[in-house]
Amino acid sequence: MNSAHDLGGMHGFGNIDQSQRENFTHKWEEKVFGLTLACGLLGQWNLDESRYAREQMEAGEYLRSSYYEHWLHGLEKLLIEKGLVTVDELESGRCKNKSSLSPVAVENIPEILGRGSPVQMRPHSAPLFQTGQLIQVKNFHPRSHTRAPRYIRGRSGRVSAHYGAHIFPDLHSARGEKRPAHLYNIRFEAGELWGEQDAEGRFAVYVDLFEPYLQAAEV
Amino acid sequence: MNSAHDLGGMHGFGNIDQSQRENFTHKWEEKVFGLTLACGLLGQWNLDESRYAREQMEAGEYLRSSYYEHWLHGLEKLLIEKGLVTVDELESGRCKNKSSLSPVAVENIPEILGRGSPVQMRPHSAPLFQTGQLIQVKNFHPRSHTRAPRYIRGRSGRVSAHYGAHIFPDLHSARGEKRPAHLYNIRFEAGELWGEQDAEGRFAVYVDLFEPYLQAAEV
Amino acid sequence: MTDKKPDHSHSPDEIEQRVRNLENLLVGKGLVAPQAVDQLVDTYQNEVGPRNGAHVVARAWTDPEYKERLLSDATAAIKESGYSGRQGEHMQVVENTERVHNMVVCTLCSCYPWPVLGLPPAWYKSSSYRARAVNEPRAVLSEFGLELGEDVEVRVWDSTAEMRYMVLPRQPEGTEHLSATELAKLVSRDAMIGVALVGTAS
């Protein structure tokens, strides 16, 4: 979806506040972090669904609120959507019915975190693009989740690496479907992204993009 | 500038609240409207500067606030930038020094409004593009004011009309410089703007664009 | 689900006070004449409004030569009907037909043809309308109760420069016997923005 989370190239935010060197500034942020991870371990949704839930926060609210408010919004949304808690329970804070799910045992957490959740998959087909090849990102504007930011859509770049096939987030976020898609790292020149006139001198941006986002560039 | 005011094609705003059929819903909104027009009549800034002042409102605040809050923000910003009031006066609401400018006499207002402010100018050169011609909007991302929305940048369309030369807003907003630029109306097909897959069936969008935004399409 | 943007980001009291202070300051400094604000508001609240546009539309329906002038040089034809001035300096009128439906938006701010339509309704200025009109116009029209056939081409006019657009709606069938004055009563503001058709009941 085209919304406020897609920040690359937006103007007007002013300088970066470098004094914000910590990850947590309030105790409740730690709680939101811990609760989000703990609920994630229940296996009722995947990381792409979490990201999509946060992106659906109303755009003005997203921009006005802090990072862990995005997480809190996403967690509450998923808990309700997946039927783990009711709106009534969330608003009252009072438990009506015990869940049939069991929490992950605390002693198993280190091993689960250590394992992580690799997303590499066996591809269904050979990669369409080769390292060094000039490609163009398709111009597309899905209303659902995508990991192709707006600033590279329609732009041309060169394949700098092929990372094999990973779970395709655009489908994973919608139906939990694990479909493989070849993942490439693409190098874009600053002038191609922002226009020669507006680019801040020469630099390059490297972006990880899935094969369905790409087409061979018209040379 | 790429910011929150550039709303075309953004997702997630939900349905339109059709119950909001009036222009003003609060008395203070009428005041902001009247004050903005009255101050505009002082001739210290132009309409493009007004628009730019409103666009510079912090993005989250822009989206969370109402239309006449944008105007209020813009008016206060211009009054200070142009030295008509001081920050101190604005914050205290108390006048320190009378202005050397004179307000427009109330009896002259109807005639001034009736005349309007036409922006047509004698062009400095022949138009580069012809009606029916296929053009492409340049991909550019100025940090200053522009009237080329993001959703048509880099996209191709056909010239549907040439409107002569108008004052070019991108310069008018910055330095008050009145430079003519040929103005065209461009027809874009929905599939070209949003991608065939994401376009809502067939429709066309007509956008008024200045010659400096455009280049001949590579056929 | 509707556009959840609040009326304002500050409390109404806060902003009322801020505006009152500003008005006092500007009058105090001699930058704004005390009666100017009221007069400006009154002009656009009570004198200029969509009745002007409706008059133009009804005249075009009943006078083919005027209609031709309106479609070829809208600014002059509208002026000929007595309407001109601020935010209507450069006008274009786009005609609805059996095969074409037009609607008007301003995605970047909220440009609107004041001399013929007055000031815009708040929904026209909403994030939702500005975002969606150019991206999913049929969904927007459907929300307004307008379902168009697949054979009708929707044309959306994004007012990005100083050209202002007004839609010339289709005259409803069976109204050929009505006078321009009677016809004008049928023409709604929404029909001239392009989010409604003209019905036969005023």
Added chain:
Amino acid sequence: MTDKKPDHSHSPDEIEQRVRNLENLLVGKGLVAPQAVDQLVDTYQNEVGPRNGAHVVARAWTDPEYKERLLSDATAAIKESGYSGRQGEHMQVVENTERVHNMVVCTLCSCYPWPVLGLPPAWYKSSSYRARAVNEPRAVLSEFGLELGEDVEVRVWDSTAEMRYMVLPRQPEGTEHLSATELAKLVSRDAMIGVALVGTAS
């Protein structure tokens, strides 16, 4: 002028209460074990952090073969050093040279390589950093006190998929005699994000 986004859109009391309610509810429903939250926070607050990444960097500086493995298969080389897991399942290490300076951002959310760097600083998650890193990286670096010559190519890595990036900074001149343990102390988190160089004072 700095990024004016407030800490939160609701009052701190309001949101604290909301989070407390949520925790009570989730524990009450049996969805979250009472000690789980504290343990998860403790892990990333106290066990996992940029010391891990600094260790990897210092090892690469002192062991050319390890450096080669790190640049060709970062996930395996980092695991070999004892670091792996969530948000580091797929790693890439990008090397700064005399002619190339790398920096890392996630414009769409705030992806970050947890096993080697811990959790990101708040500025990394700010709208300003996410918006500007890919658009005006030299201006951003300059804010961080880093002025690079025109002959240095800036490469910005936008973490849009599950690949996580860490910068291998340049080893400061005159530190060749230091041990890996001593070198690791010089390597800051910011240097591994790519918004700082490694200096000779720890």
